[in-house]
Every structure is written in C-alpha cells, then in structure tokens.
Amino acid sequence: MNRKDWLLFLGVGLFIGVFPLVVLQFKAVSHYVDVMIFAGIFSLVCLGLSMLMGFAGQISMAQAAFFGIGAYASGILTSRFGLNPWAAMPVGVALSASVAWLIGIPTLRLKGHYLAMATLGFGVIVHIILGEEVEWTGGPSGLVDIPGLSLFGRPVTNDVHWYYLVWGIVFLALVFCLHVIHSRVGRALRAIHEEETAAEAMGVPTARFKLQVFVLSAVFAAVAGSLYTHYVTCLNPGSFNLMWSIRFLLMVMVGGMRSLWGAIMGTVLLTFVGNEWLQVFADFEVLIYGAILLVVAMFFPGGLVSLVPRWPGPRKDPIPAASDGGS
C-alpha cells in the first residue's frame, strides 16, 4: 500500500468507524446503519469484481449467482441440516469457487469476452434453479428459518455489531486486495488487461491468472452471500437475478473501474440510491442507473474515486510503489 492508500485508509476508516455513532443520534436516519450493512456486504462482492473487471479486464455477469450460491448454501445447510453458520460459509465458498473454476477453464483460455457470455448464461440458470428447486430452496416463496450469526458464543443481534462485523471483514478483504494489486500478481493482472499477448510473451501464464482472479471474485461473492443470509435470515431468488449482477457491475463502474476504493464508494452510493433514496422511483430503477452511468462516463470517467482531492505535500518517493490507478 502506498501513501495515498494509507491516507484513504485513515479517512475512510474514520468515516466508517463513526458513521453509526453519528446517525444513531438522529431518529430519521438511524436505519442508515442497516443500509450500510447491506452496502458492506455488497462491497465484498464488488471488491472481487473490481479485481476481476477493473484490473484483469474480464467481465462477469454472474456475480449475483455466486452471491446466491454462497447465500443458499449457507441458508440450506443451517436451516435444514442444523450446521453452524461458520461451518456452512466455507462450504458455500468452496462450491462457488469450484463452479467458477469449471466455467473459467474453457472460457478464460481464449482471448475476448467469452467469460461475459458464459456467465450471462450461468447467472440465468442459477436464478431459475433457485426458483424451481422448491424442495431445497423454498422456491419463489423463499427460504425461511435461517439462524443468525453467533460470534464468540454470543448471537449477533444488534445492528451496530453487525455493522462493525461486516465492515471489519470488508477492510480485511480490501487490505488483501490492495496488497495483491501492488505486487507481482497485480502487475500481471493489469498487464493482461492492457496487452494480453505481450503479457503472455513476457512469461505471464495469462489463462491461469484470469482463472485465479475469477475464482477469487466468486469466493468474495460467496462470503458476502453467506453474511447476507444470516443477516436477513430469509432468502428469495429475486435477490440473485441478472439485475443484481448488473447492479454489481454498475457499482464498480460508478466508483471507478481501476480502483478498489472506488468499488467501495460506488457500492455505498448505489446501495443508498437503490435501497433508500429512490425507493419511490423503483419502477424507473434501470433508467436511473442508466442515467448515473451515463453521467459518470461523460463527466468523471475515472469514477467517483477521481473526485477524491489530491493530497498536498511530497507525493513522490524515489521509487514509488504501483499506484492503485485511482487517482
């Protein structure tokens, strides 16, 4: 992590840290804590997607499906088989990772947008299965009686505790991703995005790296899905359809394709827009998202993160580390 990352870390960390303390003072906005829990959960999905799309340049239309696999694996295993949520989560993660691996092997060997096509089909299939396999998933009427999470033997019931748990995990994931980006692996991913043939010719096993980052994105989505399940304690296939995959893509794009910080900012903004501020316009949601994307593309192509002011003071160390690309 470089200087800019540390400063963002401080700023964003402080904001996230005091957010509940502030909004809980005002009754009208106290439910923002709940919205921010969803934003945190979605941020996990979008961090993975940012690595995949923003850095490696591969588009997935199935992040909601991986989110759903993690969610339903957790939901079914805990509600029907009495498994502990913390034991169910890795099962969902492993399932999601294996499926991503199977889809990625044939599609990522090729250059071009075959992954987008394959994941588009896959996302639709998962959504149908979730709706049709009534015996397992509860079908359209949903899966209920899912237990909440316990931490250190105590159930997490308070929203504020949930908030800090979710955002704690988001920050761990973010640090992991920042470290990857500022390293040999991150350079390989960016190189694949820019000049895939040259990357291969410089010794980067491009197919393997694309596959690995795709699996990573599926893992993040599944962890998020599992958290989501135990937070809302009931599931409905509607939360895992193509529209949600597109929302995740939009969150990353609006925040800034080439910045992990941007992915989080975009997610928080669009979660508030979707869950809160524009509820009355729900019928026009697609239209509004389209308009937001258009405005971002036209006026700040670097995404929201490009609006973060440049920090004054000496910026250049003699050999600066790789930038996160978000400036």
Place this chain on the structure above:
Amino acid sequence: MDSHDFGKAILELEDITMQFGGITALQGVTYQVPPDVIQAVIGPNGAGKTTLFHCISGLLQPTSGCVRMNGHRINGLPPHRITALGIARTFQHVALFKSMTVLENVMLARHPRTHSGFLATGFRLPGMRSEEKQIRESAACFLDFVGLEDDAHLEAGTLPLGKQKILEIARALATEPRLVLLDEPAGGLNMRETEELGELIRRIREKGTTVMLVEHDMNLIMEISDRILVLHYGRHLATGTPVEIKDHPAVIEAYLGEG
C-alpha cells in the same frame, strides 16, 4: 546449406510451414541459429519474418514443422512457457503496457523468474516482500543497461516512439532470455538512436544472449550482424555473412524486383 560451423545450434527450425487459410506465410523454412551471434533475418515486406518470430515464440503454431531450442522441441508449448525456457521477444508494433510506468513494464517481465501468487502477495508473506524488493532492483538494473533509468517513473505510453522501442528491449531482456528476438527495433528511430541501438545490440550479445534481429535498415544489418537469413515469399532465399549477402544475386533481385 550453411558454410560456417558455429558449433551446436541454440535454435533449430525444421521445415516450418505456416498457412493462414489460403495464404502461405512460411514455406518449409529450415535453419539453425548458433549461440552467441547476432542473427539477422531480412526480406521484403510480407516475406514472413514476423510470422517466423511468432512461430518461435509460440504466439502462432506452425502448420507443420518443428522448432527446437537446445535440442528440445518447443513448438506446441504456450508462449509463457517458451519465455520461461529462455526465448524473449519484442513486437514490431510496440506492445507496451501503456498505462504502467516504464519501471513497472520491466518489473512485469521479471514474472518468469519469480514466484509469489495471490496468497503470498495478499497476506504479504515474508518471502514475497524480499522478492518484490528484488524485482524492483533488478528491473532498475535492466533500465540502466538500456539507458532508460531517468524515465523509470513515466507512464510508458507517454514516451516518444524511440524510447518505447528501447523499453520493449529492456522488457524482453528482463525475462533473462538466452535468445532474444527483436522485430524491427530501429523502425521509427532517427540516425543517432539507430547507432545507439546497434551498440546496445552488441552489448546484449556480449552478455551471452543470442540475438535474432528482423530489420529493414540495411546499414544497421550490415554493420552488426554475424549472419543473415533472407526470406522471400515465405521461403528461405539465401544465407550468409553480410558481405556474402550484399552481393548475392538472388537477394539483389528479390529486393529490386519488389521496388
């Protein structure tokens, strides 16, 4: 076919044919490149020079024939494996990672000589930190070697074409090849830059790296190459030293016939 005995070949091309649909870009090319030479490959536009480099570096699979490096067959291997085995290349049409810095471009090329993966880098395991430091230092050395150290922190896409061409070479060298393929490195260079390039290519060979060089700049070719392979319409037309090639009737005809 070849009158010079340079010892065991580093690269053997055996009956390479490459067809694109109806076009035959290479037709039964057989040739051996000895180690520690500057081997030029010349020929009129469309002769198949770049296609030959693609076949050697694995970016294309020859329709038939065999490529061997130090006696081991390499065609059929993916390009990154071939690079790891010691063949690096530059691109005729510059293919840098434009939004990465000059230094990062070279650091990327340390890939086949380093190891850390997602887990090691994500969790910043101790081995990874020292490796990252070592990548940075050796990349800086390669920039020194080609004389781009002052531009290390510029975005590669902002360099003038001449420097981009040199950066391509630095990047190829950073993979530590035993054989490096340079595809028209002098294209777009002015006279002084071309002279410096000739000097650089000599220094590369002195380091013990065999150089294969595709070039249209005949002065440069005649001055620095040890041997020349002439391709014409995908076929092997002639082989020899610069002096032999200069007066070779078939070569003169091929070039005159073109213009």
